[in-house]
Amino acid sequence: MLRSIISGGSVSVIALISLALFAWPLLIGVHNTHQSNLAQTVFMLLMPVLVALVLLEFSSGGIDARQIALLGVLIALNSVVRMLGAGTAGIETSFFLILIGAYAFGSAFGYLLGAGSLLVSALLTGGVGPWLPFQMMAAGLLGIAAGALPHPAHQRIRVWVLVAFAVVGSYLYGGLMTLWNWPFLAGTGTSISYLAGAGLLENLARFLTFETVTGGLLWDTGRAVTTSVLVWLTAPTLLTTLQRAARRAGYQR
Numbered sequence: 001m002l003r004s005i006i007s008g009g010s011v012s013v014i015a016l017i018s019l020a021l022f023a024w025p026l027l028i029g030v031h032n033t034h035q036s037n038l039a040q041t042v043f044m045l046l047m048p049v050l051v052a053l054v055l056l057e058f059s060s061g062g063i064d065a066r067q068i069a070l071l072g073v074l075i076a077l078n079s080v081v082r083m084l085g086a087g088t089a090g091i092e093t094s095f096f097l098i099l100i101g102a103y104a105f106g107s108a109f110g111y112l113l114g115a116g117s118l119l120v121s122a123l124l125t126g127g128v129g130p131w132l133p134f135q136m137m138a139a140g141l142l143g144i145a146a147g148a149l150p151h152p153a154h155q156r157i158r159v160w161v162l163v164a165f166a167v168v169g170s171y172l173y174g175g176l177m178t179l180w181n182w183p184f185l186a187g188t189g190t191s192i193s194y195l196a197g198a199g200l201l202e203n204l205a206r207f208l209t210f211e212t213v214t215g216g217l218l219w220d221t222g223r224a225v226t227t228s229v230l231v232w233l234t235a236p237t238l239l240t241t242l243q244r245a246a247r248r249a250g251y252q253r
Contacts, residue, residue, distance in 0.1 A: 008107075010052075010056050010108070011107045011108050011111060011144055014049055014111060014140070014144075015111075015141060015144050017049075018137040018138075018140065018141055019141070021134075021137065021180070022134065022137070022138070022176045022179050022180050023179065024180065025179065025180070025182055025183050025194050025203065025207075026179075026200055026203055026204070067105075067109075070245060071109065071112055071113060071116070074097065074101050074113055074117075075112075075113060075116040075117050075120055076120065077097070078094050078097045078098065078101075078113070078117040078121070079094075079117055079120040079121040079124055080121075080124075081093050081094055081097060082094035082117065082118075082121040082125075083121065083124065083125060091222050091223070091226045092170075092222075092223045092226055092227060093226065093230065094117055094118075094121065094139075095139070095142065095166070095169070095170065095173070095223070095227045096166065096227050096230035096231045096234060096235075097113075097117075097238075098110065098113055098114045098117060098139060098142060098143050098146070099142065099143075099146040099162055099165065099166055099169065099227070099231060100146075100162065100231065100234065100235055100238045100239060100242065101113045101143075101242060102114070102142075102143040102144070102145075102146035102147040103146050103147065103149060103151075103158070103162055103239070104238075104239060104242035104243050104246055105147070105242070105246055106147040107143065107144040107145075107146075107147030107148050108147070109143070109147065110140075110142075110143025110144055110145075110146050110147040111140040111141075111143045111144050111147075112140075112143070113143050114136070114139030114140040114141070114142055114143035115136040115137065115139055115140035115143075117139065118132070118135045118136045118139045119132070119136055122135070131177070131181070134176070134177060134180050134181075135177065137176075138172075138173045138176045138177055139173070141172075141176070142169045142172070142173055145165070145169065145172075146162070146165060146169070149161055149162070149165055155236065155239065155240070156236075158235075158239065159231070159232065159235045159236055159239070162231050162235050163228050163231050163232050163235075166224065166227040166228040166230075166231045167224045167227075167228050169227070170220055170221075170223040170224035170227050170228075171217075171220045171224060173220075173223070174216060174217075174219060174220030174223060175211070175216075175220070178207075178210070178211060178216050179207065182194055182207055182210060185210075185214075186206075186210050191206065191209065192206055192209045192210040192213055192214075193206065194206065194207075
């Protein structure tokens with residue numbers, strides 16, 4: 001019981017901090033920060049958070065050496081799988097495994113799987129830049145959400161729960177990745193620009209207009225289609241396999 005409280009509390013704090021960092025354009029003026037400084041700050045904050053979460057789960061009994069090894073295997077596998085998707089038109093091949101793994105092992109595991117997969121794949125492909133820490137946070141948030149999804153009794157219904165979330169999560173990931181960079185991309189003085197000091201609803205309306213005009217929603221649709229199809233094709237087998245591995249590793253949700 002105590003382990004679940006500690007684990008759930010740490011994941012909740014990480015999720016809230018991550019969402020706040022993404023929503024900074026809605027919370028502070030754009031003139032108060034710069035893109036490179038923001039990314040460096042986030043990266044410096046994110047690395048200790050990942051290590052701290054592993055240590056917290058390990059010390060509280062939520063994860064042991066076998067489960068860390070399994071996490072490492074899934075991160076390595078997903079990093080290779082991600083290279084199969086070029087990202088053209090939003091096509092992504094890595095998110096389905098993050099969602100399925102998180103659904104099988106829980107939110108804390110899902111956060112580490114999502115953030116770790118994006119980090120390792122970026123190192124392998126040279127995709128390191130100011131966007132990387134935000135990609136890691138966004139993927140980690142999807143892992144947290146997928147780990148908290150309901151588990152109906154029938155496996156077929158579980159698959160459709162994952163498919164539905166794959167669509168929602170794809171748009172959520174795309175929206176978050178655009179939101180943090182929106183003030184720099186949109187420039188100033190237009191109807192789609194970020195307006196420092198404006199109300200929340202006004203800036204949200206401007207952001208949605210920016211997403212529509214620039215084709216961000218179409219890009220996210222490609223990710224939604226790819227991820228949901230891959231979940232539908234692989235979840236029946238992968239869920240059974242991962243749930244069996246979870247039981248053998250002594251993992252308790």
